[in-house]
Structures are given as structure tokens and as C-alpha cells.
Amino acid sequence: MACRISELVVDCTDPERLAAFWSAVLDYVELGRDDDGSIEIGPPGTGFGGPLPVLVLSPTGEPRPRKLRLHIDVSATDRDQGAELERLLALGATPADIGQTGTESWHVLADPEGNEFCLLHARIQPV
Template sequence: MTSNLIELCIDADDPVRLAAFWAGLVGRETDAHDVVLAGEEPAFAIRFLLGRERRTGPNQIHLHLTSTTPEQQQSTVDRALRLGARHLDVGQTPEEGHIVLADPEGNELCVIEAGNTFLADTAFLGELACDGTREVGLFWSLALDWPLVWDHDGETAIQSPRGGAKIAWGGPPVRPRSGRNVMHLHVTPTTRDDLDAEVERLLSLGATRLDAGHGDACGVPLADPDGNEFCVMEPREGTRRLRR
């Protein structure tokens, strides 16, 4: 038994506007203005929910977009700025090749330079870059049955055997949490009958139960070993697949 990653959920002040931004940036269509299909196989969605939390610092997750040439990197940056992004200073140096931006609601994203070897085998949406411990990387490797593709000095990364975006954790020190994360994951078991068993499996791997107030009325709310919220959904409940 395993969990399938179906979507990354982002709390937003204006879900329609933010969905339109990301749809335009990654070249996808929206479904009911709140979901964007992201990445190649294995595909998952980005869903934009009416936000209940206000940002008090950097997000625990930010997205990395890849480039095959310097011209493509600049084209992605230009497209993002036209759609409403802005440049963001997070202390990066001029020698660093990636370009840091914020989407219209301030969520961080990076446009990675061409030739980046770590993301060479990924899609345009190359990485969910997370603040987190090695323990949480090992948890998600077991939860999703995605092998570790990096495990060094407390940093970890996983990737589906079928390719697509990586999920990476930067290792300690981890920023102190202050309230519910703006971004969280939705996963689902293989079949509807496996929901309770999959929840129990995730608990045995190190997840903890959360009260219903942490969820978004559409799944079983849990927290990973770092305390980050995620939801276990019934199959086909969590996302509407989009047209390519």
C-alpha cells in the first residue's frame, strides 16, 4: 500500500487571480479557476483555496522552475513579471544563477539557470523545495514510495520512479513554525477501501492526527514528522484533472 501525491494546495486571498497567474506561467489551463495541472508524469495539481492563514514569513515550500537555455530562463522570468510577479531579494548573491521571484500574493519561486545538474531529469516544474529535516524526507519517501535521490548532510530529496518534479528538504536548522502552513499536500490511497488502512500506515511511519479544524473539509488531516499539515483524501475526491 502507498499514497499517491495528487495536489499541492495553496491558501490564497484571491484564488481565481492566483490560479490564472500560475496557469499562464506554466502554460496550462484552469478548471473552475482554482486548479492548475503541473509537471509531467507523474502529474499532480496545484489547487488554490480561499486562504485562512496570513503569511508571517517565508513559506515552508516554494517552487523551482527549470530552464534548458539562458534565453528560456529569461523568457520565463519575463512572462512571470508580465503576469504579476516581482523580483524578490532573499539574500542571493550575483554569482548565483537562479532568479528569485514572488507571485502576485508574495509566494516565493525560483527560475533555475540552464545547466543545473540536480534538476536535469525533471519537468518544467522541477522541484518543490521545502524547509525540513532529514526525518521528514525519509517519511515522505516511505509515504509515497518515492526513492531518495539525495541524502547528504541532512539534506534529502525524493522523486517518483516515473520522473517528474522532485521534492527536496534543506535540512536543519528548520525555521520555527507559526500557525498553519500556507501550502500543504493532498495524498490519496490506491482505492477508496484503503483510506483507513492508509491513514494507519502513515501514522505508523511517524505522522500524527490533527483535529478537523486543520483540514479543508475534504480529507483526513494529518501532520508529518516536522508538523506540516497534509490531508489523506478518498480517491478521485481531491482533484479535477485538467485538459492538456
Template sequence: MPLSLHHIVIDAHDLPGLARFWAGVLRWRILSEREREVVIGPDENAPVGICFMPVSDRKAVKNRLHLDLMSDARDREAEIERVLALGARRADVGQSGDESWVVLADPEGNEFCVVRPKRTLIA
């Protein structure tokens, strides 16, 4: 059987807090909450979820891996505002301002993008 993606793992200081933030952003739910691991997903049978694990050091540099989130073009600005109201902030990672995406950071500083809708993975 070939490998498949199971979880995206995010290191966090405040596991439940960051899990609640991301569950709100994605409109997912907390599936499992333990002292050293919190898992969120759309449901317990979903093929991929996000797992939050504890870390002691603070984030110091730009992520080497980040999430790209997509919304319907008509709702994009409203979704960005909704995510900002959940605790995200705008982030500057050197963009020029002409990009087709908006860079945000979660409450612990992990960058992610809200991208324009696209029809394929390579467009």
C-alpha cells in the same frame, strides 16, 4: 517552453529523517542526499519530486500550502494507519468532522490531507 513543476520544497530540521518519512509515505526513494539538500521521487526521471532544505526556525502556524494525498477507497483507512505508524499524527486545523478528508501532520508538524478518491481535479 512553458514553466512546469519540478520540485515541491519542504523546509526541515532533520533533512534525512523527514525525507525518509515522506519516501515511506509515498513509496518513493531517496534520489540525492547532500548536507543541505535531500531529494526524493518515484525515480530519477519522474517529472516532479520533493526536495528537503534546512531551516533553523521551528514551524509555528498552520501551513499555507499542503499536500493532498489520495488512496483507493478500499485502502484508505489502512493507508492512514500505515502513515501514522511511519510517524505521522492526526492534526486538528479546525475541521468539523464532516469532511471527506483526514488531516495528518508529518514528524515536523507539516499538515497534509488524505482525501477521498476522485476522478478529476475539479470534482
């Protein structure tokens, strides 16, 4: 038997803001809040333990490290990459330069707290 990713924890200074951003990006809903200020978001109707991982936005006062060792890749499910890029930018994502050449098939973006993520070219089926 193998493991699967059930949740991703993102340390952040403003869990409310990031929960709103990532909920809009992923079409997730708020699943719960912890006493420490963490906000858990996930797929509507399934939540933790479902086919997709949940995100936990956990408050921290520590500064963000220079470059993250792990980042999230997203793929559009109902539109092409260009239209999805426009939607993500309208939600508050910003272009990020991590040394790409400009010939990549993906776009590197940052969420409202500067965490890099990539919008891949491939369109995938929704779960």
C-alpha cells in the same frame, strides 16, 4: 506552453527523518544530497523531470510558521482510505486539528515535524 510542478521544497530541521518519512509515504527513493544538507527524493527510475514532482527536504534552523500556506494532499493507490490511514499513522503521521468539522471526506495529518497534509478519500491510479 505551460509550466508544471517539478519539485517541492520543504524546509525542515531534520531532513534525514523527513526524507525517510516521505519516501515511505510516497514510495520514493533518495535521488541526491547537496552540500547544504538538503536531501532530494523522488520516484524510482524517473527522478527530476519525470511525471511526478520530487521533494527536496532542506535544513533550516528557523522555527516553523504557525500555519502553512501550502500543504500536500495524498491519495491511496492500492488500498482504501482506512487502510492507508493506518499505514500513514504507523509511519509516524499524527492526526492534526485545523478546525475541521468531522464531516470531511479527508483526514488531516501531520508529518513528523508537524507539517499538515491531507489524506483524501479518492483512490487514484498509480503513475
